[in-house]
Every structure is written in structure tokens, then in C-alpha cells.
Amino acid sequence: MTTERVRFAAVGCGRVFQRYHLPCADARDAMELVGVVDTDVERARALTADRPQVWTGTRVDRLVQETRPDVISVCTPNDAHAEPVLAALDAGIAVLCEKPLAATVEEARRMAAHPAAEKLLGVNMPFRFHPLLEAFADVARSGAQRVDFTIATPGNRVWRACTPWYGDARRAGGGALLDLGPHAIDLLMTVFGRSDVVTCEVDAPGVEERVRLELSFQGVPATLRIDRAARKLETSVTVTTADGDHVLDLRRNELRLADGTVEAAGQRPELAAISAYFDLVTGAATPHGKVSARDALEVQLVVESAYEHARGANGPLVQSR
Numbered sequence: 001m002t003t004e005r006v007r008f009a010a011v012g013c014g015r016v017f018q019r020y021h022l023p024c025a026d027a028r029d030a031m032e033l034v035g036v037v038d039t040d041v042e043r044a045r046a047l048t049a050d051r052p053q054v055w056t057g058t059r060v061d062r063l064v065q066e067t068r069p070d071v072i073s074v075c076t077p078n079d080a081h082a083e084p085v086l087a088a089l090d091a092g093i094a095v096l097c098e099k100p101l102a103a104t105v106e107e108a109r110r111m112a113a114h115p116a117a118e119k120l121l122g123v124n125m126p127f128r129f130h131p132l133l134e135a136f137a138d139v140a141r142s143g144a145q146r147v148d149f150t151i152a153t154p155g156n157r158v159w160r161a162c163t164p165w166y167g168d169a170r171r172a173g174g175g176a177l178l179d180l181g182p183h184a185i186d187l188l189m190t191v192f193g194r195s196d197v198v199t200c201e202v203d204a205p206g207v208e209e210r211v212r213l214e215l216s217f218q219g220v221p222a223t224l225r226i227d228r229a230a231r232k233l234e235t236s237v238t239v240t241t242a243d244g245d246h247v248l249d250l251r252r253n254e255l256r257l258a259d260g261t262v263e264a265a266g267q268r269p270e271l272a273a274i275s276a277y278f279d280l281v282t283g284a285a286t287p288h289g290k291v292s293a294r295d296a297l298e299v300q301l302v303v304e305s306a307y308e309h310a311r312g313a314n315g316p317l318v319q320s321r
Helices: 015-026 041-047 060-067 082-090 105-112 133-140 176-192 269-282 293-312
Strands: 006-011 031-037 055-057 071-074 094-098 121-124 146-152 196-202 210-217 220-227 234-241 244-249 254-256 262-264
Touching: 006 015, 006 060, 015 031, 015 071, 015 269, 031 041, 031 060, 041 055, 055 060, 060 082, 071 082, 071 269, 082 094, 082 105, 094 269, 105 293, 121 269, 121 293, 133 176, 133 234, 133 244, 146 176, 176 196, 176 210, 176 220, 176 234, 176 293, 196 293, 210 293
Parallel strands: 006 031, 006 071, 031 055, 071 094, 094 121, 146 220
Antiparallel strands: 146 234, 196 210, 210 220, 234 244, 244 254, 254 262
16 A cells, blocks of 8 residues: 555546546545646536645646646546546556547547556446456356347436536537447456447437447347436346346346346445546555556447448438337
């Protein structure tokens, strides 16, 4: 363990930082928030009003100069990931970036290619660290016949982003597939390895809300359905084997096996990737490590391939409900 507190800073003070990154940092005595940057400096000041020692501003270069952070969380809209990540890497600062790696594959490639990325850059895709994933993978890898992954959420009706960038194709880089797809694709690739896109349908060009993506994992068919305008909440993956269906319910944190066995996990596994990265930078023992920029780029290449299939599809788009 380090003897001095790790100096923590952030770029972007929206919901992701408020709900995930900041609570994870505050839960660690070894970490100290020293500075935040946001395009809305008043939001940054309001968020840190009870922390007068925290520097606030709008420029990443000033954040680095004024606070000398050891680690930076980047929680900006997708099109604003690259600049602060690359600035941190240039300065030799550890950096945790929100998914997806960037709004475009070109920017994602540039970030992953940085000489310091392998050592210093992590990406927040937590499902591969779910405490029940190993047990699920044991049954999934032994005779999987097909896989079904469903993500349903009321989207911004529940999330209430601080700014409306989710609906801006230029800022977001895509819709539900780029927003939520990396979580599912990273989990599936962790269990089954590399995938091939078979077909993809979306309900609108630019910023889709509904997606149906067909993948193949060395011949094992997988369907990913995403509905970001649903009336319910569901995040689950089902693998069908000769024994029946085995369900990893990521919302309820349960593994339900075909024989009726049910195993439950602890709360808030969505924090697993952030916690693992903060454990790394503070020197705490961790079984996980991090999601690397190379891993995130591989996932984003699958997403880009899916979008290409959707743009070239002859069939109808996914129908709105």
C-alpha cells in the first residue's frame, strides 16, 4: 500500500461521476479528490461546495498543473474522451475512461495506440468482473447451443443526464448500441472469445433506441437485444445448453441454473471496474486488474461492424413499440 493519499481528479461532473466514480473514490481512505473540470464550472463548484480544498475549472491543462493528480477519471460525453485521456497519458498520469473508448473508432485507435496506454489507461466496463460470471462461464462454455442477451431500460427518463448529449449523433457517436452494447459485448467476449457480426438492425439511423444484433462465437449463435426506451428494467444473459437455460441476471445479481440452483451476489457490481482500477492505483490487492484500451477497442470494432451491417441491411429496421 502507498503511504500517501492518491490524488484523484476528474473531467466531467455529470451523473456518471456523481453516481459511480466519486462514491468509489470517497469509499477509499487512500484517495483524495483534489480537482474537477467541467464545461459548466458552476456545476463543478456546486458539487464540491462542501470540499473547499478541491480545485475547480474548465481546462484539463490547468487541472494537471494546479492539482498534480495521480489518477484522473474521464466522465465526459463520448466525443470529449480523447483530449483529456491523451493529456493524462502525455503527463504520465493514470486515467480511467468511461465506455465507449471514444465516439469514433479513429479516436479510439489513437487512444489505444498511445505508448503509455497499456500501463496507465483503463476503461469502465464492469460486467467482466461480475462475481457470478466465473460460475456462469463454467456452464456456458460446456455445450452452449445459443446465447441471448437482453438490455431494457427507460433510458434518460430514469437516468436524467445533466446535458442532452445522448440524443446528439455527433457527440454520442451512436445510439443504444454504442452506449449500452459495450457492456454486453465485453461480457460475451470474456466468456466466449472473439465474435463475428452476422446481422444488425436498428430502429433509426444516427441515434437508435432499439437494436437487434446477431453474433457468432465460433459457431455459437448469440442475440443481443437492446431497448433504451423500454417500460421495464432488465439486464440478463441466458445460455442454452442440453441441460436447459442458465440465466445470469445482472440486474438482480442472481445466477439461475437449469437445475433450479440460484446463487446471489453482493450489491452494486456495476462499480466493479472502477473499484478494480482504483485498487490498482492505490496499491490494494485486487483479483481483477483492469479493462485495457486494447480490450475496449476490440469491443468498439464489433460495434462499428454492427453499424456497418445495419447501414447495409436490406430488411426492415427494428420496429418501434
